[in-house]
Amino acid sequence: TGPLVLLGIETSCDETAASVVRQAADGTVEVLSSVVHSQIDDHAAYGGVVPEIAARSHVETIDGVVKRALVEAGCDWSGLDGVAATAGPGLVGGVMVGLSYAKGVAMGRGLPLVAVNHLEGHAVSARLGRPVAYPFLLLLVSGGHCQLLEVRGIGDMSRLGTTLDDAAGEAFDKIAKAMGLGYPGGPALERLAATGTDAGAERFDLPRSLLGRRDCDFSFSGLKTAAARLSQGLETEADKADLARAVQNAIARQLAERSVRALDLFSESHPDLDRPAFVVAGGVAANATVRARLTAVAEARGFDFVAPPMAYCTDNAAMIALAGAERLRLGLTSDLAVAARPRWPL
Numbered sequence: 001t002g003p004l005v006l007l008g009i010e011t012s013c014d015e016t017a018a019s020v021v022r023q024a025a026d027g028t029v030e031v032l033s034s035v036v037h038s039q040i041d042d043h044a045a046y047g048g049v050v051p052e053i054a055a056r057s058h059v060e061t062i063d064g065v066v067k068r069a070l071v072e073a074g075c076d077w078s079g080l081d082g083v084a085a086t087a088g089p090g091l092v093g094g095v096m097v098g099l100s101y102a103k104g105v106a107m108g109r110g111l112p113l114v115a116v117n118h119l120e121g122h123a124v125s126a127r128l129g130r131p132v133a134y135p136f137l138l139l140l141v142s143g144g145h146c147q148l149l150e151v152r153g154i155g156d157m158s159r160l161g162t163t164l165d166d167a168a169g170e171a172f173d174k175i176a177k178a179m180g181l182g183y184p185g186g187p188a189l190e191r192l193a194a195t196g197t198d199a200g201a202e203r204f205d206l207p208r209s210l211l212g213r214r215d216c217d218f219s220f221s222g223l224k225t226a227a228a229r230l231s232q233g234l235e236t237e238a239d240k241a242d243l244a245r246a247v248q249n250a251i252a253r254q255l256a257e258r259s260v261r262a263l264d265l266f267s268e269s270h271p272d273l274d275r276p277a278f279v280v281a282g283g284v285a286a287n288a289t290v291r292a293r294l295t296a297v298a299e300a301r302g303f304d305f306v307a308p309p310m311a312y313c314t315d316n317a318a319m320i321a322l323a324g325a326e327r328l329r330l331g332l333t334s335d336l337a338v339a340a341r342p343r344w345p346l
């Protein structure tokens with residue numbers, strides 16, 4: 001078959017996003033537009049995302065965001081081969097807004113509808129920047145998820161490990177909140193950590209959870225409690241910066257240590273692959289210290305480390321459009337009756 005041009009829509013959390021992506025028959029991907037309207041200002045005063053405010057804001061902005069994505073792509077409705085939208089998991093009031101909009105477009109324009117799992121979007125996000133061959137090992141680290149997955153193809157993944165409590169992004173957010181930093185916490189904590197020193201960070205004794213366990217799971221709640229307690233006695237900005245750096249180092253270290261097991265399992269089940277890819281995706285993939293740690297373990301095990309371009313680490317619709325194109329190519333389209341799902345494990 002020929003090239004496919006997909007409109008993608010993402011509304012599962014606090015960004016209203018739309019994008020037009022073209023996938024050539026040989027798999028080459030071109031992002032024609034990617035519009036992201038962040039609601040951060042609407043939620044900042046509450047220190048986190050308020051579902052009702054998010055849903056209302058999606059309703060107000062979705063139409064303008066989609067139209068802008070079409071204009072920026074130089075594309076009108078007739079140039080589309082299909083429309084893809086996140087159908088879950090996420091805040092269901094928001095998911096319904098984007099999914100309903102996509103259903104309207106599909107019905108009105110006679111286009112195929114593709115319901116996309118948000119996590120599957122993150123899973124293909126690295127392919128927006130460069131080709132990545134299946135199968136690959138994926139570390140998905142976002143605000144809601146922390147999982148290691150073997151990705152054999154679209155709709156064909158198995159989980160090697162997951163978090164027993166908080167997600168990595170959630171740990172960043174909660175610790176940042178305890179330290180009085182802004183929302184979202186990840187980027188704020190990374191900025192503060194940059195002004196601290198590793199020598200200063202070392203004086204903080206943070207737990208190394210699950211060390212030595214022979215599985216691929218994660219746990220951040222011990223680290224969160226310890227960091228919140230340590231943050232209380234701090235006198236100066238410099239002390240705070242050192243603690244931020246210690247927290248960031250500890251999260252990055254655990255992500256790397258636990259990934260090593262999955263890298264070994266993946267290698268055992270694919271002995272024929274020459275330099276397979278180890279892909280990190282999701283908001284936490286934007287963190288430079290996390291990337292550096294993961295690059296080191298990937299290199300040591302003979303994997304090619306791949307991260308999406310920065311703009312496609314956090315939530316966006318280009319990844320949803322691409323997952324939609326890959327699904328459409330396989331004939332994996334959805335019925336107009338498809339429902340929004342608050343929970344939807346891969």
Ligand code: KG4
Pocket residue numbers: 013141142143144145168169170172173184185186187190282283284285286287288313314315
């Ligand atoms: O993928 P994403 O935009 O939304 C979800 O699907 O959850 O991820 C958002 C998460 C938040 O927890 C945010 O604090 C974290 O990613 N994050 C970061 C950074 N940028 C975003 N964490 C650490 N360092 C960053 N630079």
Ligand code: ZN
Pocket residue numbers: 118122142282283314315
């Ligand atoms: Zn996400």
